Amino acid sequence: MKTAFFSMLPAWGHLNPTIKLAQCLQKLGYRCVFASTPEFREVIIKNGFELVLSQSKPFGLGLEDMQYENTSSPYLESLLDRFQDLSYNERKKDYEKWLNKYQPDLILVDSFYSTDFILIESLIRQSVIKLVFVQTMLSPYNDGFTPPLNTFILPDxxxxVKIAWQKMKIKRALSQSFDLIxxxxxxNSLLIKRKFKQNHILKKYAIIDDKVFHVGFQSIEEWVLAPQEIEFLGKPKNTNQHYLGLMTDTQKQILPDNLQNFVNNAKSQNKKIIYASLGTLHNVHTKGKSAHFFEKLCSIFEKDNNCYLILSVGKELKNNLKTASKHIKILETVPQRGLLKEVNVFITHGGLNSVLESAYAGVPMLLVPLNNKWxxxxxxxxxxYHGLGIKAKLxxxxxxxxxxxxxxxxNPIYQQKTQIFSEVLYEKYSNESFLEDFFSTELLVQ
Incomplete structure (x- = not known):
């Protein structure tokens, strides 16, 4: 049996779309192993995959600061780490152990863990193991047409677009200069270049700085866990990038009785249903400001008898946010895919998984980005750009x-465009034949 080894960022937005990819590989006869943290044990095991607990962090990405933030001297610990290559050596030991134990045929590395490539390449250089990057966001590269992924800019x-990339380069150069001091x-930049050179990585894998978020490497195959249809029309094709399509789960999701009854009550009265969720990390992204936004929504719909409002706000806010209106339901969490099939408008922070789930359900979106970091x-x-929604601010x-x-x-244009877009996604990606076609090529061969 062949083995696929996944090294993914321990976050739901990165793990969830990877599940479908692993399921497809599993059907093709692959044993799927995930290096992750304990909080993801249940979902990994439930889907029939194996879990190996991982404590090490990729080097050169600034994760050293996070690793030592709870120590008595975080700066000194991070500085010592860099001079003694502690994170690098610990990470390399983990990969040596994983490669020896699982002997994978395919290694899938989260693009946010890009520097893992440097140490993995040195370990598998003489083997037939295939290494690919898994991209859980849309294309972050500067192709001369596409704006930076963390900006609200259209390519027209x-x-x-050019100025936005220049600003990003200047900001990055200033940050690197500060880090040097x-x-x-x-x-971080110097650490990566030093290890690239020390490991004698071939020039064809040259470091790519001209991208949003972390560094990249040339000539490395990258699988984007999204349909290319959501990108801007006219985007130049990167020969190393392959869009795997709609990686959200399309299986039917059942609503709990209390939520289904709420939905049924609204529909029996021909009321519109609005659903709002700003993601699982909204409090972190907004530093608590999202609470005020949810309060504004409650205030609006307490007076509007023509709509029902459903809020998914997380545990902390669920205990603090109150309303007397029978037209408003405040929940800690909801089965989002199942609920989207019932609603008329989705208010979202613009995370890619939520955007694609809404697009697949044919629901117009009110998008409220929480920051420009991601x-x-x-x-x-x-x-x-595709006419599927409108942008707002907190x-x-x-x-x-x-x-x-x-x-x-x-305005019927939004419903029309979302319905057409949904039909395109449904026709192309409603079953897994698109993934089978993708993997039937030589893409799984080194």
Whole structure:
């Protein structure tokens, strides 16, 4: 039996779309092993995969700071780590152990863990093991056409796109200069270049700095866990990138009785249903400001008898957010895929999984990006570009939010475009034949 070994960032937004990929590989006869943390044990084991607990972190990505943040001297610990290659050596030992134990035929590395490539390549250089990057976001590369993924910019203004990339480069250069001083010459960038050289990595795998988020490497195959249809039309093709399609789960999801009854009650009265969720980490991304946004939504719909509102707010906010309205339901979490089939508008932060689930369900979106650190603004730009939704801000007034929701509810163009987009996704990706076609090529051969 062949073995596929996954090394993914321990976050739901990265693990969830990877599950479908692993399921497909499993059907093709692969044993799937995930290096992850204990909180993901249940979902990994439940799907018939194996779990190996991982404590080490990739080097050169700034994770050293996080690793030592709870120690008595985090800066000194991080500095010592860099000078003694502690993270690098620990990570390399883990890969040596994993390769020896599982002898994988295929290694799939989260693109956010890109520097793992440097030590893996040196370990598998003489083998036939295939290594690919798994991209859980849309394309982050500067191809001369696509704006940076963390910006709300459309590609119709080439000069604006160019300036955005220039700003990103300047900001990155300043950050690297600060790190050089702070870490006595051993910045993340220098660590990566040093290990690249020490491991005698071939020049064809040259480091790519011209991308959003972490560094990349040339000539490494990258599997994007999304349909190419959501990208901007006219995006230049990267020969190393392969879009695997809709990687959200398309299996039917049952709503709990209390939620289903709420939905049925709304529909029996011909009421519109609005669903809002800002992701599992909304409090972290907004530093608590999302609570005020949810309060504004409650205030709007307490007076609007024509709509029912469902909020998914997490455990902490569920205990603090109150309403007397029978038209509003506040929950800790909901079966989102099942609920989206019942609603008229989805209010979301613009995470890629949520965007694709909504697009597949044919539901117009009100997108509220929480910050510009990750890909929420870029996903939002693509949704707006395709006419699937409207962008808003957390700080928008109640009146502005209400007007935007009414526009989505009453302007038929949004429903028409989301329905057409949904039909395209459903026809192409509703079964797993698209993945079988993908893997029937030589893409699984080194």
């Amino acid at each position: 203004n080439a000069n604006k 702070r870490f006595l010459g051993l910045s 890909d929420q603004n870029g996903n939002t730009a693509r949704v707006v 700080k928008d007034s109640k009146k502005a939010i209400e007007n935007t929701i009414n526009e989505l509810l009453n």
